[in-house]
Amino acid sequence: MLFYILLSALVALLVYFHISIRYSRQGRMLSKIPGPFSFPIIGSLHLFTDRSQRGLWITIRMITDTWYPICKGWAMGLPLLSVRHPDDLEVILSSQKACYKKFPYKYLRSWLNDGLLTNKGDTYRARRRMLTSAFHFNMLRRYVDIMNEQSGRLMTELRANGKEIVLDVLPIYADVSLNIIIGFLQFNWYHLTSVRQIVIKKEYSYFNTESAMGIDLDKTDKKVIKDYKEAIEDMGTVLIYRMLRPYILDWMMTPFTEIGRKQIHALKVLREFTDKIIKERRKYHEMLGGIKGYKEFTDSLENQDESESIYAIGHKKKLPMLDILLSAEKDGLLDEKGIKEEVDTFLLGGTDTTRMVMAYFTMLMAENKECQDKARAEVCELLERSGGKTGMTELSQMPYLEQCIKESMRLYPIASTIFRHTVDDIQLKNYTIPAGVVVICHIIDAHRDPNFWTEPEKFDPDRFLPENCRHRHSFAYLPFSAGPRNCIGQKFGWMEVKAVCSRLLYNFYLEPIDSTRDMQLIGDFVLRPADPFHTKFIRIDRE
Numbered sequence: 317m318l319f320y321i322l323l324s325a326l327v328a329l330l331v332y333f334h335i336s337i338r339y340s341r342q343g344r345m346l347s348k349i350p351g352p353f354s355f356p357i358i359g360s361l362h363l364f365t366d367r368s369q370r371g372l373w374i375t376i377r378m379i380t381d382t383w384y385p386i387c388k389g390w391a392m393g394l395p396l397l398s399v400r401h402p403d404d405l406e407v408i409l410s411s412q413k414a415c416y417k418k419f420p421y422k423y424l425r426s427w428l429n430d431g432l433l434t435n436k437g438d439t440y441r442a443r444r445r446m447l448t449s450a451f452h453f454n455m456l457r458r459y460v461d462i463m464n465e466q467s468g469r470l471m472t473e474l475r476a477n478g479k480e481i482v483l484d485v486l487p488i489y490a491d492v493s494l495n496i497i498i499g500f501l502q503f504n505w506y507h508l509t510s511v512r513q514i515v516i517k518k519e520y521s522y523f524n525t526e527s528a529m530g531i532d533l534d535k536t537d538k539k540v541i542k543d544y545k546e547a548i549e550d551m552g553t554v555l556i557y558r559m560l561r562p563y564i565l566d567w568m569m570t571p572f573t574e575i576g577r578k579q580i581h582a583l584k585v586l587r588e589f590t591d592k593i594i595k596e597r598r599k600y601h602e603m604l605g606g607i608k609g610y611k612e613f614t615d616s617l618e619n620q621d622e623s624e625s626i627y628a629i630g631h632k633k634k635l636p637m638l639d640i641l642l643s644a645e646k647d648g649l650l651d652e653k654g655i656k657e658e659v660d661t662f663l664l665g666g667t668d669t670t671r672m673v674m675a676y677f678t679m680l681m682a683e684n685k686e687c688q689d690k691a692r693a694e695v696c697e698l699l700e701r702s703g704g705k706t707g708m709t710e711l712s713q714m715p716y717l718e719q720c721i722k723e724s725m726r727l728y729p730i731a732s733t734i735f736r737h738t739v740d741d742i743q744l745k746n747y748t749i750p751a752g753v754v755v756i757c758h759i760i761d762a763h764r765d766p767n768f769w770t771e772p773e774k775f776d777p778d779r780f781l782p783e784n785c786r787h788r789h790s791f792a793y794l795p796f797s798a799g800p801r802n803c804i805g806q807k808f809g810w811m812e813v814k815a816v817c818s819r820l821l822y823n824f825y826l827e828p829i830d831s832t833r834d835m836q837l838i839g840d841f842v843l844r845p846a847d848p849f850h851t852k853f854i855r856i857d858r859e
């Protein structure tokens with residue numbers, strides 16, 4: 317008897333839950349938008365029968381193609397709206413009413429907390445303003461040296477493989493991108509000249525000069541970096557797992573489940589890595605007499621003389637990323653937790669992204685020989701004069717290489733899908749959407765929409781000739797997103813990718829082994845191939 321009473325109560329509760337959601341103002345507004353059939357409670361989750369990462373990718377593509385250009389869905393009471401048309405993307409990404417992030421970014425909060433990627437409101441705006449100065453042109457100029465050094469080192473390693481070698485391109489760029497971002501955070505040692513500083517760097521650098529700056533990773537660092545990369549991959553798996561099972565709440569991520577154990581272990585590794593980077597930088601400043609406050613630093617920016625030496629401690633005019641955070645801490649604008657959140661965020665935002673852009677560029681150059689030769693001719697003309705190095709001047713004079721990278725990022729946008737949460741009603745092209753909806757922005761579908769790109773599957777860098785871009789919808793191409801929450805690191809990432817890709821073409825001919833036509837894609841933090849992808853590298857020997 318008791319069983320039947322409880323069962324009836326449960327059914328009544330579920331019916332109430334269903335009616336109160338679907339027939340609310342929000343539900344009624346969404347009902348006008350087309351979409352797949354939604355069952356009570358589970359909504360459209362029944363479509364996701366294959367819950368692997370491959371299955372997820374295929375189902376989502378099926379949904380966005382079938383219900384072009386907009387569709388709604390439900391998942392355990394959560395209203396979802398899928399958009400891909402540039403007009404709708406423009407409204408969503410430009411709107412202050414939709415610059416919030418909840419699902420699925422909330423699954424990253426156990427790691428990134430209030431870091432820039434996951435934060436919102438006034439704290440977000442204050443931090444974004446503060447961190448923007450790390451990407452000032454004068455700072456970017458200095459980072460070029462790190463990029464040069466790192467890409468040179470990668471080429472030396474690749475060249476040591478012999479005249480010809482077939483490699484899986486996916487892991488190739490992992491170390492170079494991680495080392496460059498550590499260099500960006502710490503800006504260690506590079507431009508420090510005093511003897512005292514050189515002694516300090518040897519004694520106190522956890523990521524000693526060799527590892528952080530990439531001359532030679534020693535064994536300890538290699539293990540640390542391998543574990544770190546695996547932990548990021550594990551967090552990607554956790555993210556997808558939880559996106560498909562929104563009923564799993566944070567408190568359920570315990571050591572008693574496999575997925576809980578995976579997250580706990582990954583977070584431990586990620587935290588240790590970040591703590592070490594911060595600890596090392598603190599020690600460095602202690603040795604040099606302490607860091608200035610943020611206010612003193614920003615005041616001095618006002619009167620900056622471009623030619624001035626900016627690196628000697630005590631005379632800083634611009635700071636590397638981690639020093640901005642430490643100086644903000646000194647002025648009470650940020651605490652230790654905030655520093656960690658931003659370091660974690662930048663490590664995530666700045667490694668897998670650039671690394672995968674380089675990988676797709678390599679695959680596509682190998683498959684498109686004419687474009688490869690043309691880009692190489694441009695690069696060689698510049699690099700033969702500079703002794704193989706890429707300074708700011710060289711990087712600004714590679715228009716065709718840029719077109720090739722842009723076209724790679726069109727076909728394979730690293731952030732293929734991003735999400736926003738509406739906090740007010742918003743008028744899209746054909747529908748008004750209510751507050752409280754998760755908007756899924758399918759950037760990859762906009763990049764391959766035949767209404768905006770002729771023969772969208774074809775690799776054609778000439779699409780990015782200035783005369784061909786002029787009349788294109790400005791939201792048909794969004795590799796770095798757009799609007800108030802666009803990529804803060806785009807100039808840095810763009811420079812890094814050019815530095816590495818130009819050196820690649822200068823050092824190697826590329827030939828296809830696997831084909832991008834057969835490549836199965838999956839998406840977690842970034843868009844990746846599901847399987848290894850092989851390309852042949854043929855060394856170019858010069859006198």
Ligand code: HEM
Pocket residue numbers: 432433434444500661662665666667669670673730731734735794795796797800801802803804805806808809810813
């Ligand atoms: C070529 C490589 C890169 C691509 C394609 C890329 C793409 C993107 C995209 C599409 C977003 C928006 C994500 C969203 O709304 O969910 C984003 C955000 C972000 N990116 Fe990048 N990114 C790249 C490189 C970098 C680098 C090198 C850094 C750091 C140095 C970085 C740091 C960030 C951060 C912190 C955010 C969050 C910004 C905010 O919400 O205010 N990215 N990136």
